[in-house]
Amino acid sequence: MKNFNKASTSIKNWAIDDRPREKLLLKGAISLSDSELLAILINNGSKERSAVDLAKEVLQLGDNNLNELGKLTLKDLQKVKGIGEAKAITIAAALELGRRRHGALVLNKPVVKSSREIAAYLQTIIKDYNYEVFAVLFLNQANKINHFEIISKGGITGTVADPRIILKKALEENATSLVLCHNHPSGNLRPSRADEELTYKIKEAAKFFDIKIIDHIIVSEDGYYSFADEGIL
Template identity: 65%
Template sequence: MQAQNHSIKSWAKDDRPREKLLSKSPMQLSDAELIALLLNHGNKEKTALDMARELLQLGQNNLFELGKLSVFELMKVKGIGKAKAVTIAAAMELAKRRQLSQAVELKAITGSRDVAAFLQQQFGDYRHEVFIVLFLNRANKIKHKEIISSGGLTGTVADPRIIMRKAIEQDAVALILCHNHPSGNLHPSKADEELTRKIREAALLLDIRVLDHLIVSQDGYFSFADEGLI
């Protein structure tokens, strides 16, 4: 009977997501129930839980894939307007930042694998290319990370002067350059190699080391240092 009733308020109290969270724990709720709480309410045709299930289906029943969807893609689900879509997108971004905030404080770099895992976790679902710099202290811990430039589907340009200025501001002694390839192609272009050379030469003048330049995608990574290109 509950499946035919479009108001969650009419459900048994123990079945309502909000009451379930209050009386038990957020861990006891399904992904759909948690999303339903973000949606707050449904409409005349569907409950918030119905909409949440459809959103999950749109994301291939995978929260990671759901987090990749834009506001306008989320609005493809009937009943999901701009306000609801923005709420879901904001929640997904907060979840990502929560997971990564501790990693930035604690992550000590020991090799390209560490950096690649860190970057894939943070930027692997970007659909456009971004150029990121990790600013390291003397203990090889990440002091700061920043997207230096953001481009389109096929490329982005990073200004060495901006990178050097920020390195000085952060009192960094080493840098790791990184950018993603949404296409999945991990082979560096001539432009990638030339940019790496320019940044490395500029850093040397300030006694700052460029430890590596990584290209990452969801499926793997390419390390300039591992390949003897830096």
């Protein structure tokens, strides 16, 4: 039986330039590889493997692509021996922060001016779900985003959004207009008949509260579809 020496796998025994934390201190975060950054999150390795070794295996789960890694569930991450629930949660939290940072570039703009801006934000936030989610952007009178919320989560082929929940939230947020949005995990951006009917139902209900539905945007990794741009809202 192979005799593993725990000391030999410890990052503490590596040259300073090869230790992720020390390397970050000396050269900055930009100098680290994806696996080295991930190793800092993992914090410590197992008896047989270092944190960097574990990080490389985690990255392989996502085909060495951070976008693909972001789609993995906690259970997926724990398939790597040495990655328990706590480490998986840390990784998932870091990936979510990255998503939100990217999305904040759009949300920080004072006024929403185009479907392209909204779609760029939505692609960052909800494109990684492998099932449909229905979300709403709540805007004030100046078209500034007050709030974003995922209203419902569904299956692979669809989700159901309750207009009453949406309008109740709109009133709580003092919204005067809404942008409806959902994702299509299949990649097909064309709205279904059910999508069109739900949009009409919410639009008509919102009229009673003087709330305008200014768009319904469908997003996937391949792009976006805007009801307003297509003239069907």
